[in-house]
Amino acid sequence: MERPNAWKKLNEEQLAELETVNAGYIDFLSECKTERRAAAKCIQLAQEAGYKPLSELVAAGTKLKAGDKVWADIYGKSVILLQLGTKPLEQGLNILGAHIDSPRLDVKQNPVYEANELAFLDTHYYGGIKSYQWVTTPLALHGVIAKKDGSVVDVNVGEDAGDPVFCVTDLLPHLGGEQMAKKGNNVVEGEALDLLVGSRPLVIKKDEDASADSSSANATNADKPEDEKTYAEKIEDMATKEAVKAQLLSVLSRKYDIEEEDFLSAELEIVPAGPARELGFDRSMVLGYGQDDRVCAYTSLLAQLAVNDPERTAVCILVDKEEIGSVGATGMTSAFFENTIAEVMELAGESGALPLRRCLANSNMLSSDVSAAFDPAYASVFEAKNSAFAGHGLVFNKFTGARGKSGSNDANAEYVAKVRACMDDAGVCFQTAELGRVNAGGGGTIAYIPAKYGMNVIDSGVAVLSMHAPWEVTSKVDVYEAYRGYIAFLGIA
Numbered sequence: 001m002e003r004p005n006a007w008k009k010l011n012e013e014q015l016a017e018l019e020t021v022n023a024g025y026i027d028f029l030s031e032c033k034t035e036r037r038a039a040a041k042c043i044q045l046a047q048e049a050g051y052k053p054l055s056e057l058v059a060a061g062t063k064l065k066a067g068d069k070v071w072a073d074i075y076g077k078s079v080i081l082l083q084l085g086t087k088p089l090e091q092g093l094n095i096l097g098a099h100i101d102s103p104r105l106d107v108k109q110n111p112v113y114e115a116n117e118l119a120f121l122d123t124h125y126y127g128g129i130k131s132y133q134w135v136t137t138p139l140a141l142h143g144v145i146a147k148k149d150g151s152v153v154d155v156n157v158g159e160d161a162g163d164p165v166f167c168v169t170d171l172l173p174h175l176g177g178e179q180m181a182k183k184g185n186n187v188v189e190g191e192a193l194d195l196l197v198g199s200r201p202l203v204i205k206k207d208e209d210a211s212a213d214s215s216s217a218n219a220t221n222a223d224k225p226e227d228e229k230t231y232a233e234k235i236e237d238m239a240t241k242e243a244v245k246a247q248l249l250s251v252l253s254r255k256y257d258i259e260e261e262d263f264l265s266a267e268l269e270i271v272p273a274g275p276a277r278e279l280g281f282d283r284s285m286v287l288g289y290g291q292d293d294r295v296c297a298y299t300s301l302l303a304q305l306a307v308n309d310p311e312r313t314a315v316c317i318l319v320d321k322e323e324i325g326s327v328g329a330t331g332m333t334s335a336f337f338e339n340t341i342a343e344v345m346e347l348a349g350e351s352g353a354l355p356l357r358r359c360l361a362n363s364n365m366l367s368s369d370v371s372a373a374f375d376p377a378y379a380s381v382f383e384a385k386n387s388a389f390a391g392h393g394l395v396f397n398k399f400t401g402a403r404g405k406s407g408s409n410d411a412n413a414e415y416v417a418k419v420r421a422c423m424d425d426a427g428v429c430f431q432t433a434e435l436g437r438v439n440a441g442g443g444g445t446i447a448y449i450p451a452k453y454g455m456n457v458i459d460s461g462v463a464v465l466s467m468h469a470p471w472e473v474t475s476k477v478d479v480y481e482a483y484r485g486y487i488a489f490l491g492i493a
């Protein structure tokens with residue numbers, strides 16, 4: 001069974017639309033490098049498209065009817081968009097799901113240290129990374145620092161041309177003999193992934209006249225009890241032993257009005273710096289950070305926003321924490337999804353536990369996540385007949401998992417047939433695949449979680465080269481076919 005190259009099937013009009021979709025996608029990747037930024041952008045676009053916040057509708061007791069558009073979020077990290085269909089909710093939803101978190105380095109809660117007059121932020125990586133890929137590349141810092149007074153400082157450094165960037169250092173080859181003989185997963189130890197953030201010492205200018213005087217600043221500091229010192233005075237004290245750390249804390253204090261202790265309640269994510277780009281002389285591909293899974297998130301979002309007056313209620317759910325097992329309040333296993341549907345059903349006049357259960361059981365879902373694109377440089381881990389190829393359209397995975405499909409949602413044949421027919425009817429170019437050769441490895445997605453309600457779920461998505469690397473590669477035509485496939489799916493009966 002040969003699946004055709006998708007580029008060959010597109011007419012001029014479609015090729016123009018392909019470029020528009022991809023230009024928007026490249027901007028989205030560049031702007032939304034964390035789950036918080038992706039969720040905020042999603043909410044902004046939804047609001048512009050007439051979606052109303054569920055929290056306000058619930059507070060006002062506003063009744064919902066066909067055609068109404070609603071959004072809900074949890075902690076600004078996961079988002080659900082719904083457009084009510086003409087059919088009762090109890091008959092089921094058509095759901096597009098994807099995740100908006102990506103592998104990265106997270107800053108630890110007590111991160112700042114100085115070593116040999118260099119200042120670092122200590123990190124703990126998030127998700128599956130190859131540590132060696134994260135050294136000597138420009139890195140940016142995104143996130144929030146929540147202070148005890150309730151205020152939240154937004155941090156975004158390393159993206160603008162005028163911004164400084166950060167990096168993780170590596171050993172020179174001249175001294176790397178022992179390092180290079182190590183196994184790949186030990187070449188760079190996880191604990192060694194610390195971010196270089198400063199090197200300049202804080203220099204306390206001594207006032208010549210005051211230096212002999214007991215009322216000088218330094219003398220006052222020394223005399224003061226520790227708990228009466230201001231933060232600036234403590235930094236001055238620190239400068240006598242750790243002047244580079246003192247300088248760093250002084251800069252952070254001035255820039256963000258934060259103290260070192262405020263890192264205790266911060267979420268700071270370290271990601272590759274700089275925008276996503278077109279790739280190739282023919283500009284046929286996209287190189288960007290976090291395409292797993294923002295390529296499916298963005299195209300699902302676009303499809304959701306493009307649909308008008310569906311028969312079955314159209315839902316787009318973009319979730320956090322997939323890369324670490326879909327756990328926590330903002331992951332797919334959270335009650336957020338079920339609670340949101342329950343609130344919407346209440347406002348739509350379909351309240352009660354049983355209608356909710358029926359609604360969920362009668363739903364169809366495309367659980368979208370990236371697939372490994374066949375890479376000729378590493379052909380031995382793939383089985384070509386059942387691999388995804390860049391440029392061959394939207395990928396469907398009947399199952400995922402590892403070691404005998406373990407951990408997989410295995411979609412029903414009847415449902416696969418229905419989805420296949422839907423794609424063919426809409427002229428969407430698609431392919432089927434599994435993740436690598438039998439026993440070569442494997443992976444999971446969010447699919448098995450909503451499937452627990454008894455709904456039909458199939459894994460789908462876009463093929464990616466260098467998945468989980470700081471810069472991942474997709475084909476523009478696959479981004480476009482995903483968008484078209486998602487629109488078609490929202491109309492499925």
Ligand code: MN
Nearest residue numbers: 292293369370
């Ligand atoms: Mn993924």
Ligand code: MN
Nearest residue numbers: 292293323468
């Ligand atoms: Mn992943």
